Amino acid sequence: MSWYETQGYIEDPFSTKKGAFTEQSVNLKVPAAELVYNIEAGNMVLVDGPKGTGKTALLFLAIEKFEGERKVIYFDCSKDKVDIKKLMQKRYGSLGRVFNLTPRGMVLMLDNFKSLSRKELERAKYYFDNNYLRSIVFAGNGAELPENVRDRIGNRVIKLKALAAKDAVELVRNRLGSLDFLPEKIIRKIYAKSRDDAGAFLEKCKKVCQTATEGRATVVSEKHLKAIGDKRG
Amino acid sequence: MINVADTWYWNLGFSSNPFSTKPATLTNEVVGIQLEPILEKIDNGEIQFIEAPLGSGKTTLLKSIIARFGGKKKLIYASCIKNECLDLRGLLKNATLKGKLLNKLSNGMILMVDEAQNISREEAQEITDYLEQGNLKAVAFFGTNYNKKLLTNKLNDSLNGNITVLSYLTPEEAVELVRKRIGYVNLIPDYVIREIYGRSNSNPRRLLQNCEDVCRKASELSIKELTLTDAGTLLKTSEPAAAKKKRAIIKAKTSKKAKKYDKKKPKIKKTENHQTATVTYSGYNLENIRTYEEEMPTAKKGHEE
Numbered sequence: 001m002s003w004y005e006t007q008g009y010i011e012d013p014f015s016t017k018k019g020a021f022t023e024q025s026v027n028l029k030v031p032a033a034e035l036v037y038n039i040e041a042g043n044m045v046l047v048d049g050p051k052g053t054g055k056t057a058l059l060f061l062a063i064e065k066f067e068g069e070r071k072v073i074y075f076d077c078s079k080d081k082v083d084i085k086k087l088m089q090k091r092y093g094s095l096g097r098v099f100n101l102t103p104r105g106m107v108l109m110l111d112n113f114k115s116l117s118r119k120e121l122e123r124a125k126y127y128f129d130n131n132y133l134r135s136i137v138f139a140g141n142g143a144e145l146p147e148n149v150r151d152r153i154g155n156r157v158i159k160l161k162a163l164a165a166k167d168a169v170e171l172v173r174n175r176l177g178s179l180d181f182l183p184e185k186i187i188r189k190i191y192a193k194s195r196d197d198a199g200a201f202l203e204k205c206k207k208v209c210q211t212a213t214e215g216r217a218t219v220v221s222e223k224h225l226k227a228i229g230d231k232r233g
Numbered sequence: 234m235i236n237v238a239d240t241w242y243w244n245l246g247f248s249s250n251p252f253s254t255k256p257a258t259l260t261n262e263v264v265g266i267q268l269e270p271i272l273e274k275i276d277n278g279e280i281q282f283i284e285a286p287l288g289s290g291k292t293t294l295l296k297s298i299i300a301r302f303g304g305k306k307k308l309i310y311a312s313c314i315k316n317e318c319l320d321l322r323g324l325l326k327n328a329t330l331k332g333k334l335l336n337k338l339s340n341g342m343i344l345m346v347d348e349a350q351n352i353s354r355e356e357a358q359e360i361t362d363y364l365e366q367g368n369l370k371a372v373a374f375f376g377t378n379y380n381k382k383l384l385t386n387k388l389n390d391s392l393n394g395n396i397t398v399l400s401y402l403t404p405e406e407a408v409e410l411v412r413k414r415i416g417y418v419n420l421i422p423d424y425v426i427r428e429i430y431g432r433s434n435s436n437p438r439r440l441l442q443n444c445e446d447v448c449r450k451a452s453e454l455s456i457k458e459l460t461l462t463d464a465g466t467l468l469k470t471s472e473p474a475a476a477k478k479k480r481a482i483i484k485a486k487t488s489k490k491a492k493k494y495d496k497k498k499p500k501i502k503k504t505e506n507h508q509t510a511t512v513t514y515s516g517y518n519l520e521n522i523r524t525y526e527e528e529m530p531t532a533k534k535g536h537e538e
Contacts, residue, residue, distance in 0.1 A: 033538045041250035041445070058509060122314045122348075129256050129292055148348065151287040220373065 003213035013175040014206035016199045018056055025057045026167045026174065031158045032061040033185035039066070039107050039135040044128060044152045047139040049160030052197030055139040056137075058160065059109050062137070071107055071134075084123045088132065102132050109137040114144050125149060162196035171198070172205060182209060182220045193228060204228045237535045241452030251414040253440050255340030256292035263297050264413065264437075265406035266290065266399060272301060275343055275371045278366075282349065282374045285399035291375045294399075295345055298373070308343045313351040321359050325368050338363075340368040350383075357384045360384030364391070379392035401435040410437060411444055420448060425459045432468055443468055 004012050006071075035058060038045045047055045059074065066072050073087050089096035091103040101109060108114060116124075125148070127133040138145065142157060163171070168191040169184050176182060182205065190208060194201035211227040212220040242250055256465050275298070285291050295310070302308040309324045325338040332339045344360065346352065352374070362367045364387075379396050381389055402410065407430035408423050415421065421444065429447060433439035450467040451459050457469075 037240065037449075042253045042255060043250075044254075118314050122312055126312060129296075131255060148287060151438065152255070154439060155446070156442070207517075 002209040006213050007181060012206065013026060014202045014209070016202050018060060025061065026171045027161070028054055028058050028061055031058055031160060032065075033038060034158055035059075035062045036065050038156055038158075039137065042134050044136045044149070044154045045138070046142045046145070046153050046157045047137060047160065048142045048157055050196070052163060052199045052201070053160040053162055054198055056111055057161060058158070059111060059137065059139055063073065063109070063156070065196070066107065069144050071105065073106055074109045074111065076111045077115040082110070082116060082120055084108070084120050084127065088127065090105065102127075104132055105134045106132065107135050107137070109139070111139045113138045113140045117167045118146065121146065122230075125152070163191075163201065165191050166195075168198075168201055173199075175202075180219070181212075186220050186222065186225070189222070189225060190228065241449045244452055245415075245418060245420065245448075247415075247534070250445065251451075252448070254288075254441050254443045256290075256296050262288065263294055264410045265402045266294055268297060270395065271373070272298065274395065275373060278371045279395055280372045280388065281395040281397060282376070282379045282392060283397045283399065284376060286377055286381050286436070288436045289399055289401070290437055291399070292347065295347060295373075295375055298345065302343065306339075308345060310345045310347065312347040313349055313353075313356065313531070319346075319352075319359070321356070321363065325363065326534070339367050340367050342368060344369050344372045344452045346372065346374045346376075349374035350378050350380065352376075352383050354383065354385070357388055361385045361387045364388075398421045402430070402437055404430055407435075407437070407440055414441070415444075415448075419458050420451060420456070421459055425461060428461050428464050429468065432465075 002012070034045065035045060039062060046059055049055055056076075060186055063072050063074060070091070073091075075082050075087060085102075086097075087108075088102050088106065089100070091106065092099075092101045095101065096103075108127075110124070113121075124133065124136055128136050138149075138153075142150065142153075145153070165188050169179070169187050172182055172187050173179055179187070186208070187205070190204045191201055207227045208220055208224050212224045215224070217224065240250075242248075245251075264520075271281065271283065271294075283291060283294065299308060299310060306329050309328055311319050311321065311324060313319060321344075322338070325342060326332050326336065328339040328342060331337070346360075346364075360369065360372060364372065383394070404427040408426045411421070411426045426440075426444070429443050430440050433443050446469045447459065447464055451463065456463055
């Protein structure tokens, strides 16, 4: 039995899997509305921010809004080599590849676009210019984009800020439902050790909660912080 | 699914964003550019370079040209990417079905090269070779700047100064561009468009983006007709942080300069026949500046000569 099942949860409340608990995200409501508007309006958008600020979570929030339309292509460029033409043709399955069919009005979301080759970037720009792509969303560091793409983006940049301490508390409250098991004081201490990275923060919360559950504690205390390398714990 | 009915353009009666910056969203959208001379040069089999800064309408122009040759299988479009070779042979082979089936290169094709500032010497040489062999009839390069060194001597000779520099739109043309997109709506009067254009560094793409921002914010604030003050305020709030910082720096610099100039008042000496002013503004020494009445006849005379 895993720690979260012992605590009465069906799934891991601190999961960092893509698309998990997006509705519980903190501080993403306004950026999500901005992103959805820009996609709808057919703009090229950049989601900029350091690691762990919720760029991927924001993309997934937007994807949820377009659910059922089969119009969104999400691709994590750091995982695999992207071939935009193939991605587009996948929309029509094997028929698309055989008859060289390219869909129109698609939304392309390129996460971690740093790994994207210049050729594919130009191809994406071509598809955008020719209306095959209604909108392109780049997530990553904007400074790495070539000038002609940056010019097309203009001021359509959604800057995400690092998680603040109070946001971290709210995030945990949203995920756990209450702060009875993991008190605010401990959350703030875990946050201080996470260097503004939401992903790392959730991982550390998970580790601390796991240790506390294994030790049959009813509330997480400072001694459980040892699990994340806190000497004072 | 998202609700389009919440968007500002839906409230104005548009089903999609009228200020989309996609090139040639609307057909025949080319504003302020003489298309005929460019088409004439293509028909005459000339080589030309169309030079313009980013966002000034190169791709829109290119798409308009492509539209003129639509369906004739006579035109190839290629975009140059830095450090990646252009597959011109493949493009010439796949241009027609006959070429594809017989594995033969097409003849007398028109080549459109986008992002030509990224062209390499090898690609330029390949274009020269295909021109000599007759596979290519005319070439039009589209880029941000013409660099003589990147092209071969033969291409430079054939270009023979055939460089069209796209000039900035006049404020009236900017109004025309916006009106083509949004029509005559009360929300955004002509003088506001002119003001936004001035604030967009005379860049058409920036103009459309700023118009979208202003109209969107105005709609949120339920403004029925924008004024110059509204446009100024709304544009300031929609500016990204970096642009704001840049503007603040420029403002600080200009105000510093203005103060410097204010301190140095020109010394005016009176002589018997005319006034002589000695003005020194940061290194410039302009002596013997005469009064307007005295200077006018000579100036007129000089102009007539």
